[in-house]
Amino acid sequence: MTSHSPFARPLTDSAAGGVLKVVDLRVYYDTPEGVVKAVDGVTFSLRRGERLALVGESGCGKTTLAMALMRLTKEPGHITGGAIWLDGTDLLDLSEEEMRNTRLSKIALIPQGAMNSLNPVMRVKGQIIDGISAHDGSAEKAEMNSRVAELLSNVGLSNDVAQMYPHELSGGMKQRVAMAIATALAPQVIVADEPTSALDVVVQRHIMVTLGQLQEGIDASIILVGHDMGLVAQFAHTVGVMYAGKLVELAPVGQIFKNPQHPYTRLLIESLPSLEEKRDFQGIPGLPPPLIDLPRGCPFADRCPSVMDVCRVEDPVFHAQGERQFVACHLYPEDVAS
Amino acid sequence: MNSLLELQNVTKIYGGGLFSRSRTLALDNVSFAIPSESPQITAIAGESGSGKTTMARVLLGVVAPTEGKVLFKGQDVAGMTRKQRREFRREVQPVFQDPFEVYNPFYKVDHVLTTPIKKFRMAGTKREAQRIIEDALELVGLRPDETLGRFPHQLSGGQRQRVMVARALLLKPSVILADEPVSMVDASLRATILDSIRNLNRELGIAILYITHDLTTAYQISDNIMVLYRGSVVEAGSVERVIKHPQHPYTRLLVESIPQPDPDKRWGAETTVSNTIGIAPGATTCKFVDRCLAAMPMCAEAVPGFYRIDPDRGALCFLYADSPELTSTEIATVLQRDADSHEPVATGAE
Numbered sequence: 001m002t003s004h005s006p007f008a009r010p011l012t013d014s015a016a017g018g019v020l021k022v023v024d025l026r027v028y029y030d031t032p033e034g035v036v037k038a039v040d041g042v043t044f045s046l047r048r049g050e051r052l053a054l055v056g057e058s059g060c061g062k063t064t065l066a067m068a069l070m071r072l073t074k075e076p077g078h079i080t081g082g083a084i085w086l087d088g089t090d091l092l093d094l095s096e097e098e099m100r101n102t103r104l105s106k107i108a109l110i111p112q113g114a115m116n117s118l119n120p121v122m123r124v125k126g127q128i129i130d131g132i133s134a135h136d137g138s139a140e141k142a143e144m145n146s147r148v149a150e151l152l153s154n155v156g157l158s159n160d161v162a163q164m165y166p167h168e169l170s171g172g173m174k175q176r177v178a179m180a181i182a183t184a185l186a187p188q189v190i191v192a193d194e195p196t197s198a199l200d201v202v203v204q205r206h207i208m209v210t211l212g213q214l215q216e217g218i219d220a221s222i223i224l225v226g227h228d229m230g231l232v233a234q235f236a237h238t239v240g241v242m243y244a245g246k247l248v249e250l251a252p253v254g255q256i257f258k259n260p261q262h263p264y265t266r267l268l269i270e271s272l273p274s275l276e277e278k279r280d281f282q283g284i285p286g287l288p289p290p291l292i293d294l295p296r297g298c299p300f301a302d303r304c305p306s307v308m309d310v311c312r313v314e315d316p317v318f319h320a321q322g323e324r325q326f327v328a329c330h331l332y333p334e335d336v337a338s
Numbered sequence: 339m340n341s342l343l344e345l346q347n348v349t350k351i352y353g354g355g356l357f358s359r360s361r362t363l364a365l366d367n368v369s370f371a372i373p374s375e376s377p378q379i380t381a382i383a384g385e386s387g388s389g390k391t392t393m394a395r396v397l398l399g400v401v402a403p404t405e406g407k408v409l410f411k412g413q414d415v416a417g418m419t420r421k422q423r424r425e426f427r428r429e430v431q432p433v434f435q436d437p438f439e440v441y442n443p444f445y446k447v448d449h450v451l452t453t454p455i456k457k458f459r460m461a462g463t464k465r466e467a468q469r470i471i472e473d474a475l476e477l478v479g480l481r482p483d484e485t486l487g488r489f490p491h492q493l494s495g496g497q498r499q500r501v502m503v504a505r506a507l508l509l510k511p512s513v514i515l516a517d518e519p520v521s522m523v524d525a526s527l528r529a530t531i532l533d534s535i536r537n538l539n540r541e542l543g544i545a546i547l548y549i550t551h552d553l554t555t556a557y558q559i560s561d562n563i564m565v566l567y568r569g570s571v572v573e574a575g576s577v578e579r580v581i582k583h584p585q586h587p588y589t590r591l592l593v594e595s596i597p598q599p600d601p602d603k604r605w606g607a608e609t610t611v612s613n614t615i616g617i618a619p620g621a622t623t624c625k626f627v628d629r630c631l632a633a634m635p636m637c638a639e640a641v642p643g644f645y646r647i648d649p650d651r652g653a654l655c656f657l658y659a660d661s662p663e664l665t666s667t668e669i670a671t672v673l674q675r676d677a678d679s680h681e682p683v684a685t686g687a688e
Contacts, residue, residue, distance in 0.1 A: 057524040058495070200385035200551065201595040205605055208597075229525060230554075230597030234605055253601045271526050272599045273558045275581065281558065283530035287494050 018045040018085075019221045020069075020107075020189050025082035027061070027068045034292040038064040038077065040245040043318060044326075046189065046221045051212075053224040053236035053253075055268075057288060061245040063112065066193050066225045070109050071099050087188060105135050108187040110211075112194045112225075114178035118166040124152075124177050125162035131181050151180040154217065156210055172203040179211060186218040193225045208235050229272050233257055238324075241265045244288050244299035247318060251325035261327045263304045298330065306331055341371035341409065342545055343397060343430065343513055347666055348406035350392050350569075364392040366569035367406070371670040372513070374411070377545035379536065380673065381556035381577065384566030385592075390549050393566070394517045397547065398432055399423075428458050431506035433535075435518040437498035441490035447498075448486050450505050458509055474504040477542075478534040496527030503534055507542075514538065515547045520555065532559050553596055557581040562673045565589050568625045571644070575651025575672045586653040587630045624656070632657055644669050 027039035039061045046052055054062045068079050071091055084091040086106060094102060103109070111117045119127055128148050132139065139147070149159045155176040166174055175195060182190055195211065196204040208231065215222045226232055232239060232253070239256040241249040241264065249262040260266045267284045274281075286303035289295075298304070301311040310330050318328040350365040368389075372380060384390040395401035396408060399415045408415040410426050418426060434440055441450065451471045454460070461467035472482040478500040490498060499519060506514050516535060520528040536559045538544045550556050556563055557577055564574040565586065573586040584590045597605065619625045624637040636656055644666070645658040652664055652672045664671070 057526060201553075201597075202385070202591055205595045205597070209605075227525060228597065229599040233599045233601045234597040257599065257601055268526060269599070271529050273529070273532075273554045275554050275557055275593075275596060275598060278558060280533070281529045282533075283496070283528065284526040 019048050019050075019087070020046040020223075021083075021085035022069070023083045023085070025065070025068060025084065026080045027064050027073055027077055028080045030076045030078070031292070036291045037245050037294060038291060039068060040294075041082075041318075042242075042245075042247045044240060044247060044250055046223065048188075048221055049216070049219055051215070051222045051224065051235060051237045052240060053226060053232040053238070054240045054242060055227060055229065055232055056242035058227070059288060059291075060242040061291075062225045062242050063193055064245075065242070066109075066191050066223065069189075069191055069223065070103060070107060072109070101135065104131055104182070104187065105185040106187050107189040107191065108182040108185070110178050110182045110190065110192040110195050113198065114195060115166075115171050115174035115198070117178060118174055120166050122165070123162065124164055124166070124169075127177070128152075128162075128181055128184060132184050135185055147184075151184055152177075154183070154214060155180045156206070171199055172207060175199065175207050176210065179207075179214060183214050183218060183220070186220070188220055190215060190220050190222045191225070192222060194227070195224070196231065197226075197228075204231070211235075229268070241268065244294065245291055246299060246328060247326075248300065248329070249325075249327045250318075251327075255325055261321055261325065261332060262300075262329050263306050263331070264300050267303075267305075298328075340374045340412070341670075342374040342377070342411060344371035344409040344670075345369055345393075345396065345403075346407040346409065348396055348403040348408065350389075350396060350401065351404045352392075363569050364389045365396065365403070367666055368393065368569070368571055369406075369666040369669055370564060370571065370574070370673065372545050372547070373674060374512075377512075377539060377543050378561040378673075379539050379546040379548055379559055381560035381563040382547060382549045382566065383551065383553055383556050383563055383592075385551055387568070388566040389569040390551075390566050391517065392569075394432070394515055394547075394549050397515055398430060399426060424458075428509045429511050430513045430515060431509055431511040433499070433502050433506055433514060433516040433519050436522055437495050437502060438490075438522070440502060441498065443490055446487060446489055447493065447501055450501065451486075451508065454505060454508055460508060460510075470508055471504075474507040475501070477507060477538070478504045479530060480504065494527065495523040496531060499523055499527075499531050500534060503531070503538070507538065511544060513545045513547065515549070517549045518551070519548075521550070521552065528555065535559065553581060553592060564673075565592070568619070570625060570654060571669065572626065572655070573651070573653040574669060575648065579648055579651040585647055585651070585658065586626075586655050587632050587657075588626045589653075591629070624654075646672060648672075650674075 023043050025039055025042045029036040029038055042065060056062050067073055069084060073079055079092060125148050128151060129144050148162050152159055152161055157173060157176050196207050199207060224236060236253050239251060239253050240247050243264050249265045256265060257269060260269050271281060271283050284303060289299055297312040297314060298316050301307050308330060316328040316330050317334060318326055319334045321327045321332050345368055348365055348368050352362040352364055353360055382390050382393060396403055402416060413422060415426060452467060455467045461470055475482045475485055480497060480500050520531050532555055535546060539546050548556060548560055560577045563577045563580045564571045567588050573580055573589045580589060581593060584593045619627050624642050627633050627637045634656060642654050642656045643663040644652050644654045645661040645663050646652045647658050647661050650672055
């Protein structure tokens with residue numbers, strides 16, 4: 001997308017520098033067995049244009065966190081604490097109506113399996129216009145048509161696609177349509193939950209390149225939720241590693257892959273098979289703890305090769321460790337501040 | 339060469355019946371064999387729609403080829419007696435993709451282990467059955483006391499998948515066909531599952547067919563690889579050669595598209611173009627002609643042969659037309675290697 005796009009938001013840098021600020025966010029699920037702390041005290045901020053990837057094993061809370069940012073947490077889940085500051089507003093303070101207006105226009109979601117999120121009995125054009133007109137009902141028909149054409153061309157699709165139904169499109173094309181919808185109102189933050197998980201590698205690369213161009217074109221920030229570390233290494237600027245509902249490490253992508261601090265991150269990186277050399281690659285022994293009745297202390301303690309006595313009694317604090325690197329681990333003293 | 343499991347000119351067409359408009363050519367004259375001596379790990383790699391799952395089904399004997407033959411120990415699977423067929427079903431064991439779907443949630447995991455033992459009468463007594471089960475679980479790195487007596491939901495995806503590998507092991511198979519066994523489990527657990535599969539090959543001499551879309555894990559555990567594209571084997575040979583130095587333009591595209599978990603190794607430049615020469619692939623062209631950067635006029639006029647580029651690798655591409663062409667039954671010979679040559683490939687010698 002080019003900057004002279006008629007619907008690109010004028011650039012206004014917020015004074016704080018951060019577009020999105022998440023503070024001590026908690027999402028708990030009430031179940032008959034007890035309270036599941038799916039997201040438990042997550043804090044991070046996102047700068048304009050930044051690409052943050054959230055990674056972790058299934059069940060670590062990354063999708064729950066993404067949905068909470070959209071305030072789309074479903075029962076029996078509840079956002080039980082914290083704040084989500086976007087553009088000077090705490091999203092958790094908004095009414096349902098205000099939040100509905102915020103979605104898509106300020107923060108937009110590309111859902112997991114986005115290709116299955118399209119309406120099967122509605123033409124592509126109608127689905128794109130639906131999103132726009134819900135926020136801006138005044139647009140003229142001719143203007144809408146040219147908007148749809150431009151949005152489609154931004155994601156690398158021809159205007160013929162506008163008249164098609166989802167079943168006429170391939171998986172990659174549907175994913176592109178989902179991206180066109182998500183960026184239709186030039187949001188400040190795009191949340192993409194595993195956007196390429198069902199696609200082949202060749203298509204995957206095209207989609208990720210397109211997503212990057214779109215995001216740069218509207219100067220948005222992006223939160224990529226994924227478990228494919230290869231994709232994360234290629235796409236993200238910053239990586240947040242989640243474990244058992246907590247953010248355990250947050251650092252620039254180079255640091256995460258070359259100099260991981262948290263023992264979990266280190267094992268995660270070591271478990272990745274490489275194309276460079278054949279070697280015995282190892283998994284991480286053990287399993288994540290159940291999120292009900294988590295014992296005191298570090299949730300990774302039982303699997304950690306560097307575990308110490310303190311790890312089982314005291315929760316590690318998520319603190320700065322050098323410049324732009326944060327870690328929640330007792331191995332690192334807290335006074336090494338940035 | 340004595341082959342354990344062999345495809346001879348297998349073509350599989352879906353549809354094309356009286357009322358169906360479209361025919362899908364899922365496998366197009368595919369031949370290959372896994373030798374009975376020196377069992378290896380052979381990867382069958384391809385993207386969705388390449389025919390790899392059809393190939394798995396044909397190899398398991400659950401789908402009959404439209405043309406061609408499947409041979410097990412030299413015997414045509416289609417013409418087997420009941421007894422031979424039973425033996426075939428025992429010796430060729432599948433491990434499927436989804437470690438969640440294959441379990442009945444109402445039964446304990448023991449059920450999937452005791453059923454095949456009963457069915458194939460692998461044990462005379464309950465105690466013997468128990469011992470066989472415990473041995474199989476230990477071989478895949480599971481502790482019987484932590485696994486047996488549990489319900490499927492009490493195990494992790496990785497544990498469930500390893501129970502499926504143990505289930506296959508119970509029947510003392512000579513071939514395990516693993517169809518995307520790790521695509522639904524987390525990276526941290528993938529390594530353990532692949533490791534246990536590799537050990538079965540190294541320690542028990544079971545031949546493994548590893549069907550996957552993931553070239554990285556294929557490279558890590560396999561000796562040989564076949565790359566499928568639209569139902570044809572476009573490149574085959576030793577995994578060192580094919581993955582490290584791909585020759586077919588499609589294999590190159592695949593390898594370059596792999597997102598490497600290293601921020602310093604950026605995705606290569608775009609190597610694909612759509613329809614360079616404006617020709618749709620058909621029965622008389624190369625199947626990759628519409629996406630190929632190296633397409634030449636002849637690629638749109640004839641079907642390329644399978645050329646032996648190296649002693650242990652060949653490709654279905656006119657770029658290598660100077661190399662000797664192999665007949666379809668000879669294609670398997672690029673996969674043959676000495677039992678103990680697991681070192682990097684030697685060059686030149688034939």
